[in-house]
Amino acid sequence: MLSQTEENYLKAIYTLGLSNSKSVNTTLIAQKLKTKPSSVTDMIQKLAEKELVNYEKYKGVFLTFNGKKIAIEIVRKHRLWEVFLTNKLHYNWDEVHEIAEQLEHIKSDTLVGRLEAFLEFPKHDPHGDPIPDEHGNIAHHKKIMLSSIEPNRSCIVIGVKDSTSSFLKFLDKANIQLGRTVKVIAKEEFDNSIIIENNNSLISISNQISKNLFVKNI
Amino acid sequence: MLSQTEENYLKAIYTLGLSNSKSVNTTLIAQKLKTKPSSVTDMIQKLAEKELVNYEKYKGVFLTFNGKKIAIEIVRKHRLWEVFLTNKLHYNWDEVHEIAEQLEHIKSDTLVGRLEAFLEFPKHDPHGDPIPDEHGNIAHHKKIMLSSIEPNRSCIVIGVKDSTSSFLKFLDKANIQLGRTVKVIAKEEFDNSIIIENNNSLISISNQISKNLFVKNI
DNA sequence: ATAAAAATTTAGATAAATCTAAAAAAGTTT
């Protein structure tokens, strides 16, 4: 049985490795987990012992088949609990991550599956991230950023890249929600800000915002 | 912030102290928590430092006002999660305790309250134990055992004393559920077994069983 | 009241997870 700490390391290595798919370096993991590189080295060596990661000194780590399976299981639990917290307990999407960080570590052979059925098999968490199925299959949608949409085109907001509380609260204030259809009206070359039509009103959003919103074409 | 271990000790001291209300001794706590008396002493001294228990060497411990408040909060969380697991995720009442042992330690200022509202403010857990309210008030009903009911009287099963999985499974098999009205038909002096009418059929149950069923008079 | 038994505490050891500081390796600049 893995400790919460070990599970958190696996999840961190998984999410950090997603973009580059190469091995993940010590410092990055330390940053992500708010710990020291020396602690990361210790834990990595322990996980390598258990054959959950492949580790070569000074070269970083990547997950083994088994390690990846476990990591995805944690991600699955995390996201399903987030759905529970928003859909059933009516939490706002900026409040659920912390609690899900704890709930994802509850150990039970049957709990996730029951939870998933209770929630009626959601496909995405409140931030638009896909929920792995019970076999660990995960639907990666291609990530189009709102900032890359040409003027005069409409699209649907389907996810956030940054899911810090502050960004999510900003989106609430701007009345931007997942599932919303928005139309890019104009693009300002100077600072790459754009004007969009959202919910029948025009608003200007900075590049920093539009770079952190995933959309799909209609 | 208390560790899970500290919380478990407080809860154990609380539940063990309920019947006698005097101080709880080291060995009993060790038994309950499946640990060694020396470990209990260590933890007790730590909790005494934090003023969560009153401790006198060789005399046992009892909870301070603050310690009791925390203990009841854990009990509240445990029982609400058990209701969630049975009512929402359709677990059987013999399967929920272990998972609730984990869920009771999730830290959040708002979660218990939201959960309680979602469950529509249940008054009892699946085993008939009362759920403390948000202020720590707890409705102690007087505990009448089925074994003490005279022949020819009817009563309602409202709780179990023993909530081990094996006892609960036995009750399932015998079709005895909480809320059921049962009538004591006859009592066998020899072994104190009784014959009851339950769900329109007569069954004989041993004293060991009837001593572990709480009832209320109609 | 003394002796024996049981309960409890203390002392010292161990394992997990973390840290700081120092050493070693890898990467970058001149």
Add this chain to the structure above:
DNA sequence: AAACTTTTTTAGATTTATCTAAATTTTTAT
């Protein structure tokens, strides 16, 4: 290529929770 910088690992210390074995206190029995 040598010097400098950054990254990573190692060594050793710390904290928490646990254990075993020994010492101490309390309780029970004679």
